[in-house]
Amino acid sequence: MSSASTHRMFQLRVDPLTGNSEWVVIEEDESTPQNDQKPLLASTSYLDMLNDTRRNRAYRAAIDKTVTKPCHVLDIGAGTGLLSMMAARAMASGGSVESSSSKGTVTACESYLPMVKLMRKVLRVNGMEKIVRIINKRSDELEVGVDISSRADILVSEILDSELLGEGLIPTLQHAHDKLLVQNPQTVPYRATTYGQLVESTHLWKLHDLCNIEAKASDDIHIVPAGVETVHFVKQQQFPMHCDVISEEMKMLSEPFKIFDFDFWKRPDSCGETELHIKATSDGTAHAIVSWWVLQLDTEGTIFYSTAPKWINCHSKMSAGEWCDHWKQCVWFIQGKGLSVCKDERVHLHAIHNETSISFDFKSQLQRKEAANHDSSIQNCHLTLSPERLGIYGDSEWRCSMLKVIKNVLRQKVSPLSVVADDSIFLTIAIAQLSKTSHVISLFPGLREKGAQYLQLVADTNGYSMDRIEVLKRRRPQLTMHDTHQKKVDLLIGEPFYYGSDGVLPWQNLRFWNERTMLDSILSKDVLIMPCKGILRTCAMSLPDLWRSRCCLEEIEGFDHSVVNATLGACGGLPESQESPYLAFSVWQCGEIKKLSEICNVMEFDFLRPISSCSGQAQVEITEPGICHGYALWIDWVMDAENATVISTGPDQRYWKQGVKLLTQPVVVGGQGCSSGGCSSMVLEASFDPSSGELITKHTFS
Template sequence: MNSESIQRVFQLKHDPLSCTSEWVVIEDNDDAELPDTSTDGLLDTTSYLDMLNDSPRNRAFRLAIEKTITRPCHVLDIGAGTGLLSMMAARRMTTLGEEYPVDSNCMVTACESYLPMVKLMRKVVHMNGMGKDINIINKRSDELKVGTDIASRADVLVSEILDSELLGEGLIPTLQHAHDMLLVDNPKTVPYRASTFCQLVESTFLCNMHDLCNSEAKTSDGVHLVPTGLENLLRPKSQQYAMHVNAMEKEVKLLSEPIKIFEFDFWKRPASHGELEVHVKAISEGRIHAIISWWVLQLDSEGTIFYSTAPRWVDSNTDTGGSNLSMESVRDWCDHWKQCVWFTPGAGVSVSKGEKVVLQAAHTCTNILYYLKKTQRLSNEIPCSTSNARDLQLTLPPERIAVYGDNEFRLSMFEAMIKALQGKAHPLCLAVDDSLFLPLTALHICGNSHVISLSPGFKENVVRYLEAVADSNGFSKDRFEYVTKAKLTQTHENKVDLLVGEPYYSALEGVLPWQNLRFWKDRTRLDYLLSKDAVIVPNKGVLRACAMFLPHLWKSRCCLNDVEGFDHAVVNKTLGACGDLPYGKEGPYLPFFIWQCGDTKQLSEEFTIMELDFSKPITSTCTGKVQIDFTKSGVCHGFALWMDWVMDEENSVVVSTGPDKRYWKQGVKLLAEPVTVTAGCSFAVIEASMDPTSSGELIFRHSFS
């Protein structure tokens, strides 16, 4: 092959445990039959597989495409992915070609900017014998030029560039450019329209995920991460936070009917900004802690095919943002589109039944924003952020804010720190991770302590925050400092008496639980800085697991074969399929909040796979073997895995991150085939090994009997 016909893309691949990165070379070529392994596993934690397993979505798009394309024409597919919608359009045009004349302008153009996905699409299109029917272009749609990349403007636009909030993947700027430069006047589109809806709710659980100030007021340890006057120092990272609200249906009190907010027509150029004010009548007394939002797609112009991401409790009619009566709108549990939560600032807004509140909504090109106020006056219960506080502000995942407000967690950490500092006159404490609570706790417990924070995720940002909080807590600023790891080794001659971590690394929020063993790596690298009697908190890590019934999650990660009549088997390895794998093949580990995974049930007792001793540096591979008995009958789809952090040498203080702890993600190992088990009769043997000296890859083997 001529070297000029090959394009190369370099993708950064990060190893969270070893803290190293490497550039993976991905080459582009035009030979669809050329074997390629450079993208294997590269997309295994993305939502592509889950989306392609969403049968209601696939069927809805197919029916709408067949209904919308009425004669051969030029069809443009933006964000083509594996090419499914392009192939639907091409197949429809082939059928119509028997009735209508076809000219050179009748074609399907598939536009996809991500090279690994383009390579995969070429394989899928080739596998289905449609290579001559679809023109695949590896560019962003706003890079396409008529007359250069495509011969003419497109008559029909098909696209699926939607996230859980609707706008986050750049829907508006993409449509704007398409209408300006790529589409004919008054084009046909699939989808035809998208409408957003929301509902006011009371939920203590959701309140805890953003209101640390009031959570801290109920604790007794005396440590204040958000002191009075600095309530907005810590805030949730995402204003619209995607999550499966159906999982907390029994904990949500509805305070309004569903409210229609914005409407976006795909068939015309959308506006970059929009504002709306709605007077909402409370249907019940309560406190508005959050606004839950979702969207509804109308896929055809006549309004007969719909797809909705509404919560399960919403009535099935389009007027309230639920599902249309069309079967295409009935969707199973899936993870690629969730609902979104907008957290009401502070302790929320109290309302009486029948009272009206003003809901102001606005959208930018990429976000939808909400503001609440009483009809008579702005709520006094919403704290105002000062400019100084904004300068100091740190953002955290909502779950981490909830952890810091959790009294059980704080008491466990507090007890462990008291034990660790006991008998130390002027202790030097080193926090190697992005912990915020432990450094302040060390300052609070021991008046002579000095704290150093490496804070690899927050870096220098944590300095202004901790100095402000230390001052508010009555600690002198000279007792705390932030340093880089390199500076630490150069300037600190005193030995470290206490090395601590929660462990929490802000850059590892979406990774597998045992990848927080970066803490052990850091502890090992810094061993020469520790005093002979240095205390390590946590003292030990315990990898735990249990067998699980997970039908929805397993189905969403199954191997693909036929997708609306198109063979997708070639994508399974690259997209990280877990279920229905060929014998001897293993799927990847996946990070999930188990409690949000649809129907779930624990089928065995929780068991320990291996223990990791942090009091000593890493020296060798860790192994474990255990036999587990099933305590409930049912179908086992896989295992949930998590870390328990043993904080002290006596094993008396343990922080668990298991499935019943909803603020932590667990790891999931799905079985290639589900296994029916019987309580009291069935058992499984688990063997596992991990080499923390390198990438920390977990090898997990299982057998059932």
């Protein structure tokens, strides 16, 4: 394949202000500047993975032990080609790579076209473009005699997610053993073992058991009324999470226990199950299972990599390393209030795995779960929300604030026409329940008919009639008076929350402002808009773990990777024209963190007026000495004109993501009067472009 070859691929692009998506054709030409790829790869975890020194060293050591002579090595999910280059180098030990290439072969299989393009550049920089053969296909599309000349003797791979199985490890290995590998092949890794631990944690409980939390609330709003708990809960799956940060809020109720072994060197089964009898080490209520995995990379069992939390240090092979975001621990929520256990009691746990996930059942929960599955009419109305969204809906302070502003508004309006502009189930129910004369139109751009079915299901419990609520069945670019039955809108409200958009940058929720603008012609003159404005806020942060995980790459185990930095959105050492992208992160989950400044307002978004471009500037005074790695950005939503109710989504709030901008180079800062010197302030300028929904910031330290 010539270096000037051109490929075409399709990419799904979403307009952050409208929610509309479209497939666009991307021309992938080798002569295309790197920057053209940046939107495709900058938000991925490739960079974080490549910065994981512990992972890289473990793979190098295992490959050096395994690839000791010329043979055929197959690398599945090759990424930048790092493991392929390691294998080629190990094969050529004692001589040049070129001299052994006629006897040995390294095949790099990578299905993602933008990454294939990047791999070619990495191989070229390292002089291995003729040594490693790239195949741009899924591994299950490869055929011996067509794509590869013979079955491979050794498989090297890194197709693991935080749960282990989520990237298709089992079907990939099955096909490889059936079609691509010799009998009794060698593999790197050799085996993976999953572990778990029972924990008690109020925080984790609040992320899934909205039913019992609401039962204690005093506001009479019932998102999950008794008797239909199964229609509104977090999906039963393992959720990746950095558990170290909440370890002090956890009570360990068992020792770590082994769950499953998965051998890479032989064909795995599609499914499996095991019965575990876990001894409780303390009295308490088990709210969750925290799980992780340990990778044995070599046959002898001397090279390991673990995703265990830091409190696990009883075995050296399970000990945790530095913070990284590409692999976290996983959390499995135990349904309802949790499982009460007594010290020395044996808890019966049933663990099951299929091709892509691991799940758990406790004996005491099986019967209840089976009974719940019988009511198919309820299951048809099932809504699945993220743990963070359920945490928000169960938060007493948030609920109190929202209800306070709604009650104040409804006192001012008689028989109001209210439009819920987003996907807020809570606001729709609250307005309908608090005002028996209101008419509510919920746009539900993401929930649509599913949201309407759910509102019908909970109507009786919340004391409203569905003849006062309607959900628009079809998405329309602009509503007319026909849609509102010839009546002007008295109240336009949102959280804002858009279903399926939990991981977006904060300012992408300014979609509410765009929706408000599209409704301008049908708003009454004295319409009340909530939130009435948004405030972009910022704080200078010390984020050493996050910065290290995203910093520029140079050599990785002897291979030059500097060519990937711009494409993968690295920070540190880049030209100004190639600054790192904004990252959507929950700052409290970013390892070691420290606020270095006061919190400052940067600019305001006035929702009482149609959407427009705006800009602002803030003088951020440093209050703590330290190393500044970047700054966090978020929007606080001002609900009422009196500024009495403000919903903050800042770093102190666990249920929202902030936007993080990492600096090109860390800056030494010191507060006023600090003897250690350093910069004492930062000027931050920001501008918002309504045509693209993009926020642009510039900063200077002094």
